[in-house]
Amino acid sequence: MNVGVGLPSTVPGVSGELLLEWARRADGGPFSSVAVLDRVVYDCFEPFVALAGAAAVTNRVRIATMIAIGPLRPTALLAKQASSVDALSGGRLTLGLAVGARHDDYEAAGVDHRGRGAKLSEQLAHLRGDGSTMELLVGGGSGQAFARMARYADGYAHNGGPPRAFAGAAARARAAWSDLGRPGSPRLWGQGYFALGHAERGAAYLRDYYAFTGPFADKIAAGNLTSPRAVKDFVRGYEEEGCDELVLFPTVADLDDLDRLAEAIAE
């Protein structure tokens, strides 16, 4: 299993300079990828723009959206952004797409929330239709999402949680893959959150970022990995469940935290 690291692109108040330095260090560290999240109505960077920056200052790591909310963007524009970032990075883009979980992002983008699933399918068919072999992931927990993943993508982007939650989703992804008659098996990407210096700040960020989920946000905050031991157990747990790429996202935008994570996973 590979371990990647998220860019702090959705942690409020992060400067462009810090974001690029983070990507640079990740490229020099033990990480296999850097990844971003996608929100519109939040103090954060646009994912493709952030990845374009990351592409410019890195040479080695894959760059990924975990995930980007496809239907927020017109299909042709989405394809253009993705292929541009892929070209800037020398073919290092992994494009993870899903429908997202928030109404207000759709409102802000002026896109109808209804029909988002069908639109995502259309976008995936479009991306595949031009014969591009860019690595595509699809996320989401519904039966339709798994079918969409198996129909069009190269793998599944899980939305986080303990290893046993990942295991359940991985079984469904493999079942869908087999059902749609795809050869081999889907690439499985997992994700988690960490804060190895300031646990309380990390938890506060997660409660804020996920405030729209109500009390569920507390559970996400409680799952934040706040010690090297917790990181190692989490990494081992995901590896045992057959994860191919685990991306750990920062909840505190502090470069020392990146170094602490590098140490924790290097051991």
Add this chain to the structure above:
Amino acid sequence: MRISILGAGPAGLYLAVLMKKANQQHEIEVVERNARDATFGWGVVFSEETLGTLRDADDQTYIEITDTFARWETVDIRYRGTLLRSRGNRFSAIARKLLLEILQRRCRELGVALRFGVEVEDPDTLDADLVVGADGVNSIVRRSRADAFGARVDPEGCTFAWFGTDLVFDAFTFIFRETEHGLFQVHAYPFDDQTSTFIVECPEDVWRRAGLDDLDEAQSIAFCEQLFAADLDGHRLLSNRSLWTRFLKVRNRSWHDGRFVLVGDAAHTAHFTIGSGTKLAMEDAVALAQAFVRHGDRVEAAVVDYELERQPVVERFQEAASDSASYFVRVGRTTHLQPMQFAFNLLTRSGRISHTNLAQRDPGFVRVMDAWFAGDPRAVAPPPMFTPLRLGGLTLPNRIVRRAPGGAGLVLSELVAVSAGGRVSAETPVLGGDDDPAADTLAVGDRDGGAPAATPAWRVAPLDEWVGAAHDGGAAFALQLGHAGRRGATRPPAHGVDVPLREGAWPLLSACAVPYAPFGAVPEECHADDLARVRDEFAAGAARAAKAGVDVLELNFAHGYLVASFLSPLTNRRDDPYGADRLKFPLEVLEAVRATWPEDRVLAVRLSVTDWARGGLTVDDGIAVAHAMAQSGAQLIHVVAGQTVAGGEPLYRRGFLTALSERVRTEARVPTLVGGWLTTPDQVNTIVAAGRGDLCVLELERTGLEDQLEARPEHEAVAVP
């Protein structure tokens, strides 16, 4: 901390005990709307593992509770005049009333305030640091903030009545009784030395037909006493104001909201047929109390910790409980099963017990069952998946289906198209070469590809090679024959399926002129000559397959392919006879094939038995189609689901087709072949022995061990001293 617990059931009282024990400084009150002596229900069941948890949590109540326990290790199944006993199932039970008395006593001893007969209308008015909703299925706490909890409450399972009886059973006893109205069943178990719980249930329609909706309680008791007179052996049924009702399944996305937290039935219920309600409730109390030990008075941290620990466990039980509940709704349709298979099917209903689990609990039972399955209860037999299957004139050496030989009893090919126009992608093999009538339908565009006349522009299925390889591997060979219909002319599946070819596409056919997936080509609606030609292609394919020595011919009438497009109302909106009778064309194809296919070989049909889409075929519809296919000569149904339209809502999980296969096999009375992400021999053993399917597609998950073993030098044998 000041703690208000609403509800003096097992969860509320036990939580009060544990919280007070952990910290005497806590001010704890338990508020109950009913009177102190008002109790509902009869006995409650615990499993062995729960007892360990209770012992560790509070030794004193553990000893009192277990002193009064009724214990048993046996499950009795009374069915069609046979009694089958399965041992090794350790359970114990206690009168609910007694359990509550023990817990109330312990509460008072520790200084917990118990307030009975107090109704709390608005939990927000409670002035406490922590408010616990232990107030059951109809929880006021849950209803006061249903949105924050994300609450869902749905009826589930049969209609039931919860009686007691003064007959003391010596085992957990299932009784099945056939009536003119339908099947009734009883779940009975002892809980002290005088009394047993005796739950009677039946599906709602049976209940109505029997006129039970018009009977009062005394009349209902008289009805049940008479129905189960032989089992009650002169004993009475006792009422506890338990009227006929349906079970309510409670789920909550979150179990906490600020200072409010839910435990037990208020947070979640699991159908009583797996007997876990009280167990889960008391385990909740243990987990919540322990979370407060870890987090002190930090309410939010503790309740989140509790929820994170308990929710996944509870969800697994709820899934199993729902499977069990639906089993009992349908059990009336399985009464044609022999008692041994009926019993194994019952014991494995919830997915929590498999063939392997049962072999550990009761090796004797499984030995006899395996032997019975193999045909002689006194013999020594291999596990069920290695029992040969006789289908028509063919005997398969085992129940495993794979794409390649290597342990399989049946090798099932990839889709082979009846003609070049019926290919899914350019990689799809076609039966026969240029000399084949199938070649006539080849689209002009393909010929323009520049292929010399002698070499076809498509892959020819190497039938002889496939048949030979399967037979050499000791397996029979099944050819999957079909026409992709509107799912044709797509890219090879390495980077996705249903992605249309931009160049070199061939014309598509379907029941109606509607494309399958985004950007898909619009198919031609089949005209009379198309129908006749496709029918002939299938028949010619069958003849060719027969000549090549194929043992099983599987016609693909599934997954939105050409023939399937006629079956579903979503894809067949024709206003001709083929639309009025959606079975017409599929049956014509089947008959045309049957006319050419040798009688001593097996004819199978692959069917999507539900469309998994609104307005599409339901499972009941699918079973009717399977039945019609069987009537017209299909000897085996390969059960699949969905893919009729690209936007369906499939239900994926391990073994996601097993329940569908069981329904088809049971209700259409036809042998089935089933896959659905089965990856272990244990799953196959359980499915075939329980009569949920006859053949299973076994898919092997990579372990990495295969490579290690292959890398080993060949002669490194283990030395035996």
